[in-house]
């Protein structure tokens with residue numbers, strides 16, 4: 692008899708399955724860490740492939756819709772000079788030519804790519820790019836118009852839950868098809884202090900929604916993401932960068948290439964180490980047992 696309880700069926704994303712008894716689905720979140728440069732995006736795809744991630748992720752916005760009205764005219768110093776926040780948002784936004792290049796490059800490298808749309812037109816854009824899944828960023832949990840647009844795509848959805856109450860998540864889940872849903876536990880504090888990680892929420896979400904649950908991390912270092920896997924996270928998403936000192940809001944709390952490589956290496960070790968929960972004598976124990984255990988005891 693196995694000690695493990697019944698697990699929800701895995702969710703199929705492209706040619707991969709995400710769920711219990713599957714390799715942890717590791718997503719390198721490029722986000723806007725490409726700083727508007729497709730060559731940086733391609734280097735980050737290489738970093739994710741070399742580390743052993745199954746996917747990279749971007750963020751797709753229609754800036755005049757997704758940028759909060761009270762933020763648009765704020766002046767920012769940027770590598771492109773002084774500009775409004777809205778102008779800056781356009782600078783780091785990829786459109787069809789860049790995503791076509793990214794799509795071809797990711798296919799050539801054998802890695803999945805998708806994005807979090809931040810408004811309904813971006814869902815339509817990503818659908819045209821034929822992505823295998825869509826991610827809901829924590830900021831969009833309460834954007835029911837966009838969630839309905841996502842549900843209509845019929846694609847599997849990865850729903851992040853930072854900044855959200857259980858009631859807000861209930862309302863989001865109500866709109867989505869739970870047979871194609873992966874939920875990510877997240878705390879949207881950048882960088883995330885350990886005392887706000889609340890990793891046992893992974894179990895709370897598993898029990899409440901009965902779908903595969905993963906983790907989207909914003910901490911520095913690897914321990915919290917690894918603990919999430921030990922607690923049953925079936926997917927892990929981390930921001931990635933070429934250099935944490937690069938200009939931009941997300942670089943500082945991102946993993947550099949070596950950190951990502953170590954994370955995936957350690958996740959693969961944990962997958963093996965977690966086992967199935969069934970107590971049995973392991974093959975490697977027979978020899979020590981014959982040396983150490985008295986047969987007459």
Ligand SMILES: C=C(OP(=O)(O)O)C(=O)O
Pocket residue numbers: 722749750807826827828829830851852853875877879907
């Ligand atoms: C911000 C995002 O995700 P999360 O809420 O998981 O950090 C995103 O996917 O764009």
